[in-house]
Amino acid sequence: MLGKLDWSAIPFDQPIPLVAGAMVLVAILGVLTWVVVKGHLPYLWHEWITSVDHKRIGVMYVLLASVMLLRGGSDAIMMRVQQAIAYQSQGYLPPEHYNQIFSAHGTIMIFFVAMPFVIGLMNLVVPLQLGVRDVAFPTLNSVGFWLTATGALLVNVSLVVGEFSRTGWLAFPPLSGLTYSPGVGVDYYAWSLQISGIGTLVAGINLVTTVLKLRTRGMNYLRMPMFCWTTLASNLLIVAAFPILTATLAMLLLDRYLGFHFFTNEAGGNVMMFMNLIWAWGHPEVYILVLPAFGIFSEVVSTFSGKALFGYRSMVLATMAICVISFMVWLHHFFTMGAGPDVNAIFGIASMIIAVPTGVKIYNWLFTMYGGRIRFATPMLWAVGFMVTFIIGGLTGVLVAVPPADFLLHNSMFLVAHFHNVIIGGVLFGAFAGFEYWFPKAFGFRLDERWGKLAFWFTFTGFYITFMPLYIAGMLGMTRRLQHYDVAAWRPWMFVAAIGMAVLSIGVICQVMQLVVSIRNREALRDRTGDPWDGRSLEWATSSPPPVFNFAFHPDVRGEDAYWDLKTHAKQQLLGHHPEPEYQDIEMPKNSPTGFVCAFFATIMGFALIWHIWWMVILGGLGAFATFVVFAWRDHDEYVIPAAEVARIDGVNLEERRSLVSMAGSI
């Protein structure tokens, strides 16, 4: 009846996951009770859960990523503490638990923090920057988000029901095969990634289509803001690469569930094929993450330097070059697997070549800042911090791209330090910069600058104190994923790294404090202009938060930096009385519970597949399919906002702006 599921699945003998799980459960129940008692449930359901508004979905993506960042961060703290005390002792985490923690940390941080964070920001901003009213497929967008949330939910359920994978974040066979991992851990891993992978693919298709097909008048490809370009490149990579991940995990699951032999050592299987395929996805994946971050930095650097982006066209070219070359370097993740010198050399050279367009970008940002009037607001701090940190990470990356050097550094702490250096210094700093930069646009008030700067400085220094020692430990020969060790020379560095982790955590606390303080002072921090940073692209042309239809009129774009042109233009013909614009009815897509209901059934199906509860698998599958059919048979999917309502909403915005312009005129 319940497959492999029984009471032994709940780890009563392990206090840490049980207490953590109980605390989370209490917190969730508390929030739910508060929501129901206060009567917020209808609001949540109508305005958020069923929303197909790209801005709302973007916010929910970022919220999911932030919550999961705390989860992945707690895993990181536990690992650093374990390695600091596990010198000639077992530490406080038993090996099987420690292995689950580093597997969950990697899986969560890549799939459920970095991915939703960048997809969320792209969802929030790209339609606004393109000057359009929505994404290409609004309901599909909601489905994509909720499927990602399903994956995150399943990973967290594994904390209390059963166990998580102990095989590292990529679950290499034969360790992840049925022989060495008979438990449900790898199944939790694989099914949550399969389900959230569909969500990611859907989001990718949606955003590619949006950038290619929905642009406002005059928004040529070469007038798009840089963030739109990196979104296009990143989502092209999603569409091209995620099917590889899905196929690879499907083969692993066939091995585990139906006795296939794709990745076994006997019966003609080849374990190396898994490594090859997973990295053919895995390498483009890191560019999927970092390209949007590059886009965010381009926007931030040009806004806060008060200059147009230096070398816009070279930036576009570099982005698209990275998009293609990222598919030619994947072997550098397994130089040591046995390939001969010619294979290794070609992939090593390709890996060094991909650093060239990245270098072009760094110089472009530097030249954008050069001669500009730089304002060091929080987003700009993150951007400058990124440039310094990312260059170090990039240089160590070029170092490990040299095959002979890689043979010494492979799977060492040096590698761990390298990829944290680029992913934290690149993606996470980018996500934070984007968060600070676009928060006023999403919510209508700015974030507190003082706490923001504190958060930056603690995170920045914490990062260096944590990860620079890991480089040294790696060069002293320490391998990654050690539960305990007996080498005295590594110990001081592990101590320093643990202290760094504490500093990093203070940074995270500051970030939370910033949010709390800003929400409390929101009236003082209110952004009435829609343009708090003196921005250059179209998202600042509408009010903050934007109305549901984004723009009352489709903006007319005449060049790069569309909104900057508009502002210069407006200042020149200062206070000229414009005739009252003629508003028209606007059609917007209706909210739909399709995404939420689909994800509900997908959760049931995923859970049932993990525990081999076959009747429930069928139930979940049928439910999800029925939801799709009901949605496909819908009659009306749009509603009309009458012209009078549009005029009322836009009038408020125009009034604010006129008063702003007249103030600027009187000075």
Added chain:
Amino acid sequence: MSDQTHMPVQHDLAPGEEEQHSVGERIIGYVVGLVLALLLTAMSFFIAGTDLVWQPSIPVALIVLAIAQMGVHLVFFLHITTGPDNTNNVLALAFGLLIVFLVVGGTVWIMAHLNQNMPPMDQIMQMRS
């Protein structure tokens, strides 16, 4: 969102968004495609079993016929054309082909070279003899 999809930003059409043709023309297009596809399929089966042609040429002929089959599907059923209204579709196809070529070609190359540093014993014996 109907007002946006028809904006004159560019002139490409999404797959499935047909240009205005009469029904007759469209039916003829599909029929020609069907006939060509069937013809190519029949030829593949015929070539595979025949001894009329030089035997080593059969695999090459099958590959050529398979690629022709893909071409027929793209042109007659997926309506990929070289016209200016199809730029995005052609680019998407080219990008897809490039990625498939890189991943499949790269995989074959990598997997063929995996044992170079430490070949299995029987391969070493072959090298000696």
